[in-house]
Amino acid sequence: MSYILFTATGCMRCSIAASYMDDHGISYDKQDIHARGKEVFKTFYRENRSAIFRGPEGVEFPILFTGQKVVQGVGRVLAFLQAGDLLDKWVKPSLLTHGWISGLDLSDAALLDGADFLAVVRFMKKKGLKIQLDTNGRNPHLLETLAAENAIDRLIFTLNGPGDRYAELTGLALDDTDLERSLSLLNCIPAYKIILPVRPVAQSDDRTVSVTPEEAARAAALVERATGSKKHPFYIRPVVPSPETGLPALAPASLFTYRTRCRRYMVLAEIFKEADSTG
């Protein structure tokens, strides 16, 4: 198979992708879109516009083209080269720039082996990228490995609720023990935040929200138990329902009840503001 790697002049991520391909003996045609590859890229872009992802700062590079498939962003490119489509659920486009990589998300499903995932993360870390990892507590074994290697620079821990609500909230059960294992690693990660999403839901069995204040408090209590500390950056994030649901957004005032309940266990609990989403 003949690959084309579209790169941008001076792009660190492009160099990392190229380096990976070189290290693994993968042959490819490198096209710098600001140099000799300009016309080639124009043609490619016209023909594949709909498959190309634009991030907050424009088109994300590198872009790998297999002749049939477009793979974009250093994380996705490395994951594809490492394991084909197998890591698609766990390696997503990165929304971070300036030396950071995100989109590495262990939340979706159990990744029992995880060797390929680890290889991708390790390579990017080795090449100097700062790693932001997402999890909802699943795959504690991978978290443990990466934490032990100091490979995680920042962890976004989406705590969907107490363990017994995970099956309903995420479509996949999560054992309390696994959740606690993952939470216990917070103490050895340099930067992290815990985000507890709350969304309105269509009423059933008197339930109008995905997580009640009491359930949020139980989740907060779980964090305290797992970490032995009441002091973690803990955010209650109101999720705005999509217009087609017809559901009203949560009243800001209702979130204070969550905060009060959670602060019994997580004293720094706050209501999430968009400004909190950076860093």
Add this chain to the structure above:
Amino acid sequence: MSYPTIYPTGTTVYDPDKAFNGYTVFQAKELGALVIDMNGGEIKLWKGLHGFPNKMLKGGYVIGHTGERSTKYSMQDYRDLVQVDWEGSIVWKFNAYEYIEDPGEEPQWMARAHHDYQREGNPVGYYVPGMEAKTDQGSTMILGHKNLVCPQISDKPLLDDVIYETSWDGDILWEWVCSDHFEEFGFREDAKNILCRDPNMRPCGGGMGDWMHLNAMSLLGPNRWYDKGDQRFHPDNIIADGRETNIIFIISRQTGEVVWKVGPYYDYTPESKLGWIIGQHHAHMIPRGLPGEGNILVFDNGGWAGYGACNPGSPTGTKNALRDYSRVLEFDPVTLKIVWQYTPHEAGLVHPTDSNRFYSPFISSAQRLPNGNTLITEGSGGRIIELTAGHELVWEYISPYWGNHFKMNMVYRAYRYPYDYIPQENPPDEIAIAPMDVTSFRVPNARAKGAESEVSVEGVLPFQSSSALCVVSDTDK
């Protein structure tokens, strides 16, 4: 202006027929919450109970704080708000706003309360007929602090103001963060410039900018403006004022937006009608049931406040509005017309040469009383006065309590309550105190006035009825 070294304290003037007779509560400096009668008799002291301010609830309750956070790490952060009964027992307490861990201090929850609070049932915390604050239930609105960084304002850490509501059981029900609304206050570019560089930095905690310094917060309560359909004056809306910015504003309880304001500038219409309000305190809407209901009552301190263009009194543009006397203003919030005021002129002082005899450059307050009188705390000198609508002084009290640490007899804010607020006590005697003739009053061993020898000088002219002084005064008219 020179103050005498020796002067009386306690009640100095009292006309029982014209005063609204009752109990007055205030925080006696570094002593506790003190209730006095009209003759200055000290009816009750809750020793050591802090008060920023102290307020009373019917039944002999007082509200205050058990202590202040170490001033090494923050400023004016009171750790809780407590309701204390006549016997001194705490019957309600709130502190669960923020968990604080200061070096060398026991980690603890703190309310971070400062300057004001309101218990449900009464919008302003002082006596309003038919609007009693609840004593065994109800929510409490609290003015508090929060440390944050707001790049829109400054790159420096800020000591921001928040208003929050807690239920009787201690659940936070509502919260408003001042810096979230920075753009709604209408600062000019020169003000934004100096705010960015110096948001009123205070040295505590490594430095933090007390940029707004809210010092009053109350509800509007039922009012005629809202009855006429003006949604800005919804009874649940909140009025507050920022000492450092010269702004008085109302926020919507529903949206948090600033829906009405005066300031930060008073050099254009309609604010120019008010004159430049500076460093004001205790801005509130006079509640329904009191004379002047619906008007805004404020102690306009003067002194130094504001951000803006540099001037000789403010080389950097911080605190660039300056005035060396105070005013109490009552104005219509729709037309901004002043409907009552007490300024050096009404106080009978020659303006501007003697104006700063009515002057408190910080703290202070004004309370409208049911008989139309106004209780004014001219705080920096510990002076509490009651005036009739016609500006007659019918009660005056000077606090005899100077602090050991802070050597002033300052009174932050005093409140007057009817006698039935304290059922544990029988109403005291009311004994008139006529104003003394200070021209003949002498301390022991001082000699009486009057020359021992007097001669007339031939050819001298009588004294002018007006005085062409070194500066123009209102006697030049």
